[in-house]
Amino acid sequence: MSSQDIPEENLPAEQDAHGAVGVADDKNPFADPGLPPHEHRVQDIDERAARRSERTVAMLFTVSMLATVGFIASYVGIPHDKSIFVFPIGHINALNFALGLTLGLALFAIGAGAVHWARTLMSDEEVADERHPIEAPPEVRAKVHADFKQGAKESALGRRKLIRNTMFGALALFPLSGVMLLRDLGPLPGTKLRHTMWRKGLQLVNMNTNEPLRPSDVAVGSLTFAKPEGLEEHDEEFQTEIAKAALMIVRIQPDNIKDKRELEWSYEGIVAYSKICTHVGCPISLYEQQTHHVLCPCHQSTFDLSDGARVIFGPAGHALPQLRIGVNDQGYLEALGDFDEPVGPAFWERG
Amino acid sequence: MSTNESSESRARGKAPAGERVADWADGRLGIYSLAKSNMRKIFPDHWSFMLGEVCLYSFIIIILTGVYLTLFFHPSMNEVEYHGSYVPLQGQLMSEAFNSTMHISFDVRGGLLIRQIHHWAALIFLAGMFVHMMRVFFTGAFRKPREVNWLFGFLLFVLGMFTGFTGYSLPDDLLSGTGVRFMEGAILSVPVVGTYLSFFLFGGEFPGGDFVARFYSIHVLLLPGIMLGLLVAHLILVFYHKHTQFAGPGKTNNNVVGMPLLPVYMAKAGGFFFLVFGVIAAIAAIASINPIWSMGPYRPDQVSTGAQPDWYMGFSEGLIRVMPGWEINFWGHTLVLGVFIPLVIFPLVLVAIAVYPFIESWVTGDKREHHILDRPRNAPTRTAFGVAWITWYMVLLIGGGNDLWATHFHLSINAITWFVRVAFFVAPVLAFVATKRICLGLQRRDKDKVLHGRESGIIKRLPHGEFIEVHEPLSQEQLHTLTAHEQYAPAAIGATVDENGVERKVKGAEKLRAKLSEAYYGEESQIPKPTVEEYKEITSGHGHH
Numbered sequence: 080m081s082s083q084d085i086p087e088e089n090l091p092a093e094q095d096a097h098g099a100v101g102v103a104d105d106k107n108p109f110a111d112p113g114l115p116p117h118e119h120r121v122q123d124i125d126e127r128a129a130r131r132s133e134r135t136v137a138m139l140f141t142v143s144m145l146a147t148v149g150f151i152a153s154y155v156g157i158p159h160d161k162s163i164f165v166f167p168i169g170h171i172n173a174l175n176f177a178l179g180l181t182l183g184l185a186l187f188a189i190g191a192g193a194v195h196w197a198r199t200l201m202s203d204e205e206v207a208d209e210r211h212p213i214e215a216p217p218e219v220r221a222k223v224h225a226d227f228k229q230g231a232k233e234s235a236l237g238r239r240k241l242i243r244n245t246m247f248g249a250l251a252l253f254p255l256s257g258v259m260l261l262r263d264l265g266p267l268p269g270t271k272l273r274h275t276m277w278r279k280g281l282q283l284v285n286m287n288t289n290e291p292l293r294p295s296d297v298a299v300g301s302l303t304f305a306k307p308e309g310l311e312e313h314d315e316e317f318q319t320e321i322a323k324a325a326l327m328i329v330r331i332q333p334d335n336i337k338d339k340r341e342l343e344w345s346y347e348g349i350v351a352y353s354k355i356c357t358h359v360g361c362p363i364s365l366y367e368q369q370t371h372h373v374l375c376p377c378h379q380s381t382f383d384l385s386d387g388a389r390v391i392f393g394p395a396g397h398a399l400p401q402l403r404i405g406v407n408d409q410g411y412l413e414a415l416g417d418f419d420e421p422v423g424p425a426f427w428e429r430g
Numbered sequence: 431m432s433t434n435e436s437s438e439s440r441a442r443g444k445a446p447a448g449e450r451v452a453d454w455a456d457g458r459l460g461i462y463s464l465a466k467s468n469m470r471k472i473f474p475d476h477w478s479f480m481l482g483e484v485c486l487y488s489f490i491i492i493i494l495t496g497v498y499l500t501l502f503f504h505p506s507m508n509e510v511e512y513h514g515s516y517v518p519l520q521g522q523l524m525s526e527a528f529n530s531t532m533h534i535s536f537d538v539r540g541g542l543l544i545r546q547i548h549h550w551a552a553l554i555f556l557a558g559m560f561v562h563m564m565r566v567f568f569t570g571a572f573r574k575p576r577e578v579n580w581l582f583g584f585l586l587f588v589l590g591m592f593t594g595f596t597g598y599s600l601p602d603d604l605l606s607g608t609g610v611r612f613m614e615g616a617i618l619s620v621p622v623v624g625t626y627l628s629f630f631l632f633g634g635e636f637p638g639g640d641f642v643a644r645f646y647s648i649h650v651l652l653l654p655g656i657m658l659g660l661l662v663a664h665l666i667l668v669f670y671h672k673h674t675q676f677a678g679p680g681k682t683n684n685n686v687v688g689m690p691l692l693p694v695y696m697a698k699a700g701g702f703f704f705l706v707f708g709v710i711a712a713i714a715a716i717a718s719i720n721p722i723w724s725m726g727p728y729r730p731d732q733v734s735t736g737a738q739p740d741w742y743m744g745f746s747e748g749l750i751r752v753m754p755g756w757e758i759n760f761w762g763h764t765l766v767l768g769v770f771i772p773l774v775i776f777p778l779v780l781v782a783i784a785v786y787p788f789i790e791s792w793v794t795g796d797k798r799e800h801h802i803l804d805r806p807r808n809a810p811t812r813t814a815f816g817v818a819w820i821t822w823y824m825v826l827l828i829g830g831g832n833d834l835w836a837t838h839f840h841l842s843i844n845a846i847t848w849f850v851r852v853a854f855f856v857a858p859v860l861a862f863v864a865t866k867r868i869c870l871g872l873q874r875r876d877k878d879k880v881l882h883g884r885e886s887g888i889i890k891r892l893p894h895g896e897f898i899e900v901h902e903p904l905s906q907e908q909l910h911t912l913t914a915h916e917q918y919a920p921a922a923i924g925a926t927v928d929e930n931g932v933e934r935k936v937k938g939a940e941k942l943r944a945k946l947s948e949a950y951y952g953e954e955s956q957i958p959k960p961t962v963e964e965y966k967e968i969t970s971g972h973g974h975h
């Protein structure tokens with residue numbers, strides 16, 4: 080049903096719609112009395128008041144000029160690294176403070192002057208302007224429709240179907256070239272998200288000291304961050320590699336480890352988990368040593384590191400992947416392989 | 431022709447220079463025809479009409495400061511060592527993007543100010559658009575003929591959010607990088623194509639070396655370009671439709687009452703630009719924003735606590751935080767509902783308000799132009815819907831800051847999360863019901879005022895000892911203003927039997943519309959406005975109350 084079917088009486092009274100200005104009378108006490116008479120301001124009557132307004136406006140414009148001079152003086156005079164104490168904000172950069180305030184004042188005073196001028200000295204008499212319907216009158220509408228029909232007929236588009244169809248075909252196909260051109264925006268994912276830099280034999284290097292870790296370096300209750308041996312900050316691919324390979328290491332009393340596989344993959348209670356949250360990939364940073372819970376600061380997903388890092392709170396959908404570790408001949412912690420599942424957020428091909 | 435020319439040459443030399451320049455331009459551009467209809471164009475005045483101006487001016491400020499920033503900003507992710515004048519970060523590795531933002535902040539005089547103005551203006555721009563949109567919504571200014579302009583405005587808001595997000599990500603600092611990672615994780619959750627989208631957007635694996643440059647061209651060219659086009663179209667339509675106005679004496683649907691563009695409106699609006707700019711500059715002088723130096727450069731394995739996006743992205747943050755972590759694995763695939771559902775609800779929250787005008791016009795079936803604004807109370811169902819929507823948005827904003835609520839008010843984060851989950855469904859309903867009742871109460875009060883006059887505050891003691899308050903009758907202006915609004919009758923389903931006695935099928939859509947119309951305009955949803963008869967009956971017997 081189209082809206083045309085709505086019976087007229089459901090629409091508000093026609094006379095309201097057209098807003099005919101009614102004259103106030105006994106018949107309709109609610110009728111529109113028309114625009115109220117204009118009321119004069121002091122400035123309209125009293126020239127002295129008007130002159131006072133004039134002076135105020137001129138003063139505001141002068142303040143603006145002075146503020147601009149102040150801006151230039153600050154720019155030239157204040158060293159860019161000077162810090163000042165401003166109550167109650169605290170220590171802030173003096174140049175930024177001075178430039179901002181002078182610029183702000185210069186602009187604000189222009190605005191205040193203009194508005195004051197408009198409010199007190201320009202005419203404040205309200206006037207009414209007519210509105211005209213947005214839609215075209217019926218003759219125009221009919222003319223445009225007729226013109227269009229004429230034009231369409233002359234093009235013979237409707238009659239010559241072959242032209243029409245092939246044209247639509249051509250127009251529909253050519254944007255495909257544009258789509259093709261987007262192909263090289265990036266490589267195909269392949270299995271890149273399934274693998275990290277870790278492989279058998281890579282030592283676990285302490286993120287802070289940049290030294291390989293010994294089991295004795297990992298104290299109970301501490302949280303240690305580690306990266307694979309050979310990955311250095313200056314490397315071209317550092318950011319992308321660390322985004323997947325970052326590890327966190329804690330030591331838990333072996334009897335407190337509830338998950339059997341976790342215990343197997345640990346070394347003397349030292350367990351290594353991916354640091355990248357399985358929700359949307361923030362690095363996890365908070366460790367609660369009594370409970371062995373780690374917390375992701377982004378959306379508070381909480382994982383129990385003593386129980387296979389399963390999710391105990393928050394929006395993460397699965398446990399953190401564990402890295403199987405051992406100790407090499409020199410007594411350093413090493414990986415016994417890559418993670419056996421993708422690290423970080425889940426994705427369609429993860430399975 | 432020749433007479434024309436001679437008259438032109440005669441005028442030359444005599445007319446003031448400005449006039450001659452204008453004549454010259456008119457001969458080439460036809461500016462006088464344009465000026466004829468626009469120079470003295472009437473603009474109605476109401477404080478809420480300034481909200482749109484706030485948006486326009488902050489957009490201009492953003493463009494001016496943004497162009498300045500491009501002179502110094504290097505959209506590159508090449509790693510460099512920092513040697514600028516901020517001591518704590520010296521020697522640290524960072525992307526060129528971060529390095530150049532540090533340079534702007536510490537070594538370009540006034541650079542920090544421009545950066546902070548740019549960022550503050552962005553926040554105010556989006557807040558302005560939000561409030562402006564609400565003004566348009568609650569006053570019904572989106573009704574015919576302004577539906578298209580409502581959509582333009584809505585698009586500006588959405589694009590503004592993305593422009594803000596991409597700009598926020600450019601400095602490549604720890605906080606914004608975390609936001610980009612969030613986005614990447616969300617894209618990965620898209621079924622079937624998510625991984626591909628992510629690889630194409632980032633030029634490979636996250637973070638790669640491309641996204642700053644790509645976001646840069648999106649941020650400074652693509653989105654602002656589209657927005658500029660929309661903004662101009664928006665303003666042209668405002669001019670063309672002429673501004674709406676509230677009901678009042680002398681104001682009808684066929685006129686527009688106010689002051690002329692030249693000089694009053696131009697002075698006020700032009701002045702207002704400087705006021706907005708001045709205030710934003712002062713804010714940027716005293717309130718630091720996005721101090722990237724204290725966060726440091728982005729590293730995918732580091733994070734700062736209390737990571738929060740800018741406010742306009744807060745509701746998406748809320749969605750993602752309170753959603754349970756559902757993941758479904760089947761046939762070697764993973765459906766990451768815990769992230770994907772929020773990603774789908776995100777646009778739905780926005781679209782819910784965008785399509786509202788079309789729903790309302792379908793329910794009312796009203797095809798007329800509307801230039802007189804509604805007072806929110808006189809459209810209770812619409813107002814209730816709007817408040818419900820805002821409530822929804824706010825609930826999600828609360829969810830987005832659940833950790834802040836927890837730490838500031840010592841609440842359990844678990845409790846807040848559950849509160850938000852329940853409130854997501856319940857709070858809008860409660861808000862809807864409550865708002866509708868308040869609107870009806872206000873309508874009732876208006877009716878009382880019309881029929882019985884205004885409470886004067888004067889207490890009178892009657893001869894037999896009773897105290898009454900004297901009510902003053904309203905002026906005719908007030909009577910008119912309070913009764914000028916239109917009231918629809920609910921649309922009934924038309925006759926189901928046509929003139930030949932053939933029964934016609936009533937379609938589902940028709941039934942739905944009748945039901946909605948009843949909900950909008952039935953007895954429970956509006957207080958019939960006082961009629962002339964009622965008024966006369968009461969006022970003729972003076973002294974009764």
Ligand code: HEM
Pocket residue numbers: 489492493495496497499500503531534545548549552555590593594596597598599600601649650651654657719720
């Ligand atoms: C239209 C809406 C726009 C919004 C909402 C917006 C917002 C932002 C935000 C929030 C930032 C982060 C600033 C920071 O805290 O460091 C930013 C950075 C930036 N924006 Fe915009 N912007 C807009 C338009 C533009 C335009 C038109 C240009 C240039 C023509 C521009 C150029 C830049 C540049 C170069 C940066 C990076 C420099 C820096 O971060 O210091 N922006 N933008």
Ligand code: FES
Pocket residue numbers: 356357358359360361375376377378379380393394395
């Ligand atoms: S990224 Fe860790 S909880 Fe969202």
